[in-house]
Amino acid sequence: NAGVTQTPKFQVLKTGQSMTLQCAQDMNHNSMYWYRQDPGMGLRLIYYSASEGTTDKGEVPNGYNVSRLNKREFSLRLESAAPSQTSVYFCASMRTEAFFGQGTRLTVV
C-alpha cells in the first residue's frame, strides 16, 4: 500500500518548457488535489477533482491544467513554465482525511 505517489521528485525546467507532474493513489479515494507550497505561503490549492471525470479550479490555477485520467491518477501540466512557478508541488487524495505525496521540487530558470 503506497498511498500517494508523485513523480518526478525533482525537476529543473527552462522558461517556456512544458512538463507534466504525475500523481497516483491506491486508496480508492474519489477526491484528489494539487497544491503548491512556497516559503511563508503555506499550501495553496491549484486544482482539485471531487470525482473521476470532474475538475475544478482552486485558489491559484493560472498557468496550470489538470487531467483526472481515472480514479487513481491526477496529473498537473505546465504548458509554458515561468520562474514564478518555481515551487514544491504536492498531490493529495482524501476521503475523510487528506493523504499527501512526498512532493515534487520544481525549479524554473
Place this chain on the structure above:
Amino acid sequence: GENVEQHPSTLSVQEGDSAVIKCTYSDSASNYFPWYKQELGKGPQLIIDIRSNVGEKKDQRIAVTLNKTAKHFSLHITETQPEDSAVYFCSVELGSNYKLTFGKGTLLTVNP
C-alpha cells in the same frame, strides 16, 4: 472563500515544555479542522483533527480545542520532544466539499 490565519509563524521551546499554536477562520459554516505535521523534505501528515460538534480532542501528548463561537481552534503539544520539531499547519474544510484551506504554517523548534 475561507480565510485561515495561523500564529505564531515560528515557535521555539525547551524540551519538556508545552507548545500552543492558534488558528482563526472566517466562515462559520466550516465544520472540519485538521492539523498536519510536515517534516523536512516530506509531505504533510495528519496528526489530529476535530469536527464542529466537538470542543476538544486528545491523542496522547497532543490535543486540539475548538471554539466555534469565536471561530478559532488551537493545537496543544505537551512534554515536547526534539522529534516534535517540524512545520505544523492548521486547515479548515468548508461544508462537505472536501476542499481544505491551510494556514501559513508554524515552524516549531524543540531545543534539547
